[in-house]
Amino acid sequence: MPGVQQVEHPVRQHHAATFLEPARTPRHRGAQREEFWVVECHALASLDPRLPVVNPASFPRRVMNLRPALFLLALTALASAAFASREKPVIGLSLDTLKEERWQRDRDTFIAEAQRLGATVIVQSANSDDTRQVRDVESLISRKVDVLVIVPHNGSAMTRAVKSANDAKIPVIAYDRLILNAQIDYYLTFDNVKVGEAQAGYIVPRLPKDRPARIVRIYGAPTDNNAKLFKQGQDNILGPLIKAGKIQVVHEDWALDWKPENAKKIMNAAVTKAGRNLDAVIVSNDGTAGGAIQALQEDGLAGKVLVTGQDADLAACQRILRGTQAMTVYKPLTKLSHLAARIAVEVAKGGKPAATSTLHNGAKDVPSIFEAVIPVDKDNLLSTVVADGFHKAADLK
Ligand code: BGC
Secondary structure (H helix, E strand, O other), X not given: OOOEEEEEEEEEOHHHHHHOOOOOOHHHHHHHXXXXXXXXXXXXXXXXXXXXXXXXXXOOHHHHHHHHHHHHHHHHHHHHHHXXXXXXXXXXXXXXXXXXXXXXXXXXXXXXXXXXXXXXXXXXXXXXXXXHHHHHHHHHHHOOOOEEEEOOOXXXXXXXXXXXXXXXXXXXXXXXXXXXXXXXXXXXXXXXXXHHHHHHHHHHHHOOOOOOEEEEEEEOOOOOHHHHHHHHHHHHHHHHHHHOOOEEEEEEEEOHHHOHHHHHHHHHHHHHHHOOOOOEEEEOOHHHHHHHHHHHHHOOOOOOOEEOOOOOOHHHHXXXXXXXXXXXXXXXXXXXXXXXXXXXXXXXXXXXXXXXXXXXXXXOEEEEEEEOOEEEOOOOOHHHHHOOOXXXXXXXX
16 A cells, blocks of 8 residues: 555464354455454655754764754755645554454555545554553654544553643544543544444344243443443343343343454353243344354354344355344444544644534543444345445355
């Protein structure tokens, strides 16, 4: 990709090998290997508009007489370099992880749009490690990026890193996941409560009416504020029915770090505890739905129990067509990533783009934008995900 230098290094991702039901296209076959490649993009030195250090005392003796003139020249160069920095901003993008399919698409489409707008992007991915992500953000700050865009692994652990950005006067945009108790400038995301409502709302009318329905609930990572919002949305729909005794939650748990293998363990525990007589499993995303479905498959229950998801991952869309997953929630990622790139560039240039909403993060009302989400099942897969070009029809088979 022009404007970025990619440095690849392997990181062990044991879960990727055994628990992800691999999507059947060459692009995703790599997920079956033990090694998972994290790609970091670093700005090329020549494109990095960081200011040069000029020391006039170091000029050679024969140009000594010219020193004042040269110094002035250097100052002019410095001023125009600073100006160039605003015209061609450098964006630091700090990602929690690249292990789910969606984040790779977020990264690629964000970089493409930022470059189209004349910006350079430095990308770091923390492999779901808080200490590493704080270090990533601090390194981006020390490289004097003009703006930071952060997808936090842990909304609370990032508070400290944002404080460092505030001290360095670098604006911060929280992308998809909120950063708590911190002075951030924007929060750009999807309507996460609506995601949860879409998941539970899809299941409820399909549950048996003649007896209390028996469901399992698998939430996301407890460190991710979004996971709580998805649960909140599900609660909005399920709460009254649970209270009325129409739905019985036979088992529930949080899947640490959104790992499919953790979801599989939760599903195994649910069957052990509550038996095979289950009507639905409300799972918060497609990756963990894959883990839960693997457990159901081992028990001969896949396709017999309704399972939800989120992200419209290719493997999930294939499962929907095969009938082992009932639905997913499609989030048009390019809409969000392009919006974020535009806002990042504007903010880097000193602008204050308008937000459509605010959300309190414990420290302030953060100017926010919530993009809409679309529930998808086998009936509208083609008219949404495929029609949008998110996946090719041929890849779904
Ligand atoms: C995102 C989901 C994603 C999950 C796991 C959430 O914060 O909103 O789209 O599936 O994290 O990465």
